Amino acid sequence: MSAGPISSRWSRYAYSTTLSRSPLPLLRASYGFSPVTLSRGSLAAVEGLNLIPPVIKTTLFKPTELTRRWASQKKPASKAPLDINEYTTDRIRNFSIIAHIDHGKSTLADRLLELTGTIDKNATNKQVLDKLKVERDRGITVKAQTASMFYEYRGQRYLLNLIDTPGHVDFSYEVSRSLAACQGTILLVDSSQGIQAQTVANFYLAFGENLAILPILNKIDLPGADPDKVANQIEKAFEIPTSDVLGISAKSNINVDQVLPRVIDQVPPPQGDIRAPFKALLFDSWYDSYVGVVCLLRIVDGQVRRGDTIVSHHSGVKYEVMEVGIMYPEQSPTVTLQAGQVGYIVCNMKTISEAHVGDTFYHLKQRVDPLPGFVPAKSMVFSGIFPVDAGEFARLDESIKKLTLNDSSVSVQKETSNALGQGWRLGFLGTLHMDVFRQRLEEEYDTQVIITQPTVPYRIVFADGHTKTIRTPAEFPDHTEVSARKVVDLQEPTVSATIIFPQEYLGAILELCSQHRCEQQEHSFLDETRVLMRCVFPMAEIVNDFYEKLKSKSSGYASFDYEEAGYMSSSLVKMNVLVNSRPVDALAAIVHRSQVDRIGRDLAQRLKKVIKRQLFEVAIQVSAAGRVVARETVSAARKDVTAKCYGGDVTRKMKLLQKQKQGKKRMKMVGNVELPQEAFLSVIKR
Numbered sequence: 185m186s187a188g189p190i191s192s193r194w195s196r197y198a199y200s201t202t203l204s205r206s207p208l209p210l211l212r213a214s215y216g217f218s219p220v221t222l223s224r225g226s227l228a229a230v231e232g233l234n235l236i237p238p239v240i241k242t243t244l245f246k247p248t249e250l251t252r253r254w255a256s257q258k259k260p261a262s263k264a265p266l267d268i269n270e271y272t273t274d275r276i277r278n279f280s281i282i283a284h285i286d287h288g289k290s291t292l293a294d295r296l297l298e299l300t301g302t303i304d305k306n307a308t309n310k311q312v313l314d315k316l317k318v319e320r321d322r323g324i325t326v327k328a329q330t331a332s333m334f335y336e337y338r339g340q341r342y343l344l345n346l347i348d349t350p351g352h353v354d355f356s357y358e359v360s361r362s363l364a365a366c367q368g369t370i371l372l373v374d375s376s377q378g379i380q381a382q383t384v385a386n387f388y389l390a391f392g393e394n395l396a397i398l399p400i401l402n403k404i405d406l407p408g409a410d411p412d413k414v415a416n417q418i419e420k421a422f423e424i425p426t427s428d429v430l431g432i433s434a435k436s437n438i439n440v441d442q443v444l445p446r447v448i449d450q451v452p453p454p455q456g457d458i459r460a461p462f463k464a465l466l467f468d469s470w471y472d473s474y475v476g477v478v479c480l481l482r483i484v485d486g487q488v489r490r491g492d493t494i495v496s497h498h499s500g501v502k503y504e505v506m507e508v509g510i511m512y513p514e515q516s517p518t519v520t521l522q523a524g525q526v527g528y529i530v531c532n533m534k535t536i537s538e539a540h541v542g543d544t545f546y547h548l549k550q551r552v553d554p555l556p557g558f559v560p561a562k563s564m565v566f567s568g569i570f571p572v573d574a575g576e577f578a579r580l581d582e583s584i585k586k587l588t589l590n591d592s593s594v595s596v597q598k599e600t601s602n603a604l605g606q607g608w609r610l611g612f613l614g615t616l617h618m619d620v621f622r623q624r625l626e627e628e629y630d631t632q633v634i635i636t637q638p639t640v641p642y643r644i645v646f647a648d649g650h651t652k653t654i655r656t657p658a659e660f661p662d663h664t665e666v667s668a669r670k671v672v673d674l675q676e677p678t679v680s681a682t683i684i685f686p687q688e689y690l691g692a693i694l695e696l697c698s699q700h701r702c703e704q705q706e707h708s709f710l711d712e713t714r715v716l717m718r719c720v721f722p723m724a725e726i727v728n729d730f731y732e733k734l735k736s737k738s739s740g741y742a743s744f745d746y747e748e749a750g751y752m753s754s755s756l757v758k759m760n761v762l763v764n765s766r767p768v769d770a771l772a773a774i775v776h777r778s779q780v781d782r783i784g785r786d787l788a789q790r791l792k793k794v795i796k797r798q799l800f801e802v803a804i805q806v807s808a809a810g811r812v813v814a815r816e817t818v819s820a821a822r823k824d825v826t827a828k829c830y831g832g833d834v835t836r837k838m839k840l841l842q843k844q845k846q847g848k849k850r851m852k853m854v855g856n857v858e859l860p861q862e863a864f865l866s867v868i869k870r
């Protein structure tokens with residue numbers, strides 16, 4: 185069945201890690217392998233805890249739009265860059281916080297920044313590392329953020345680099361590249377909700393990177409919290425003894441002071457040699473309108489300072505370093521960055537496309553071998569974006585260019601639609617990513633856009649052997665080409681999904697999955713009440729409203745995570761919508777043959793409801809594979825043309841009615857159906 189290469193996060197890890205020494209009944213059954221015992225130390229006694237007075241910070245930048253909120257928290261500016269040379273590898277710890285969405289990563293990051301004096305203690309510190317407006321509005325992390333902290337423990341000063349990561353599956357790429365800069369991670373689990381789908385997925389990401397994993401239960405202050413039960417789940421699922429699990433409340437600041445001592449004791453210091461030639465991994469970047477591109481680096485060996493000339497392995501381009509520094513938590517210049525540290529550089533890089541994530545930098549005169557890097561993020565969901573007002577095209581074009589400067593995972597291509605005019609076809613990592621992009625366009629750039637139904641990339645295999653990936657229904661081969669055997673195979677992308685839910689919803693969830701062409705692989709129990717199910721879906725089935733349906737079927741208790749699982753052959757057809765015989769391209773879709781009648785009927789009925797009655801009859805037809813699958817008619821609204829004709833000769837009335845009939849005929853002939861903007865959009869707008 186599977187036609188393309190299967191790239192599974194789990195299968196990737198299966199060959200990149202050693203198999204377990206001890207049995208891991210639950211997850212080995214699910215994922216085909218089990219983890220080795222994780223590196224853990226004993227709980228260190230909390231002693232000698234002493235905060236280092238905040239180092240005076242310098243910033244050469246005006247706060248950007250996104251960081252304006254921090255302005256009130258900035259420490260007094262100074263001209264002197266920070267000297268962090270004393271922090272050799274043994275006194276550095278690089279760690280991240282990973283968790284399911286909303287389990288409290290950003291809140292814990294706030295507390296750790298306060299505890300170390302990196303930000304002032306302030307009742308208004310809420311998810312300080314969520315800098316984007318959209319993150320604050322939605323209460324979710326979209327972009328991983330790095331913050332450096334200074335901390336004294338047992339008489340020794342440490343430089344701790346924390347990376348707060350997003351929890352939502354659309355942004356798991358952010359998580360995986362952030363982990364490449366760390367040696368350890370805090371696996372945070374909400375003690376009232378227990379292990380969820382992204383807890384499992386993120387655990388395996390960290391495990392695959394061979395990171396030390398520190399299990400922490402959050403929200404122990406909640407009345408519904410059951411830390412013992414959740415600690416048992418962690419032991420069963422990940423083979424981490426319950427005695428290693430720390431219970432905290434990030435919100436109420438309970439036991440948070442035990443977190444950093446554990447990080448120092450259990451996360452290994454970074455490897456690296458300060459005397460070796462400079463070698464650094466670029467793992468994130470963003471565009472700052474004042475200084476250009478800012479690159480976040482993990483310094484593997486050697487050191488870098490202002491004035492150095494460095495070279496990109498990826499492009500061979502030379503750059504002069506204008507500034508180096510750490511995120512403290514904003515950009516704060518330092519004298520150098522050296523082996524083991526995580527920090528930023530500003531060089532004469534003009535566009536974000538030059539900052540290739542996974543690139544290796546080296547000194548001009550000391551070439552080094554490149555680091556392994558990352559597989560680039562791939563757009564999986566494509567949508568047409570059009571300006572609501574066609575006169576806004578140029579402004580929207582500018583806004584999209586600016587926004588994609590800071591989000592290189594969005595792919596952009598121009599597109600024209602007969603119904604919606606000139607626009608773009610954009611590719612996103614998932615539908616939440618798409619929605620976040622739309623919200624940012626509207627709020628940060630004050631533009632109004634129409635987004636068409638998302639589609640996934642399909643593959644067409646032709647008789648001559650060549651393969652084409654298509655991203656719009658317009659590119660789908662004509663059904664005559666398919667029947668003439670010019671096309672030998674049609675394929676759609678699939679995902680391997682993990683769903684975790686309470687047992688009482690098993691029946692309802694199985695039914696929902698089968699409606700979405702799901703192939704269930706297995707299910708097992710996390711504990712006596714919770715089920716972990718693994719299955720394969722066609723990606724097209726989950727990009728629209730599957731998650732909302734899953735939440736509603738499980739009263740909000742189910743969680744869901746997925747990853748690409750290659751392509752499979754599929755019986756696909758293109759569905760066309762005709763309004764008075766004219767195709768409306770913005771409503772066309774690629775669907776599975778088994779669903780054509782249901783989707784076609786539903787679409788025709790919805791269109792009928794929103795098309796206003798005209799002075800003539802309007803026929804709505806949905807066709808697929810050369811046949812009409814649904815038809816609806818909007819009857820004509822009869823205008824009383826004789827209303828003003830009081831009394832008089834009957835032939836005068838007849839003449840007016842005759843004239844009206846002629847007019848209707850002409851309009852019908854032209855096919856000039858007026859689709860009211862808002863009504864029409866309500867069908868295609870998400």
Ligand SMILES: Nc1nc2c(ncn2[C@@H]2O[C@H](COP(=O)(O)OP(=O)(O)OP(=O)(O)O)[C@@H](O)[C@H]2O)c(=O)[nH]1
Nearest residue numbers: 285286287288289290291324325351403433434435
């Ligand atoms: N009662 C209680 N609530 C908490 C605690 N920690 C976090 N919260 C709340 O949980 C919600 C989610 O917290 P966040 O810190 O945004 O969670 P997150 O994991 O960063 O979320 P994403 O970045 O979207 O994945 C917020 O309303 C927090 O106030 C805690 O210890 N106790």
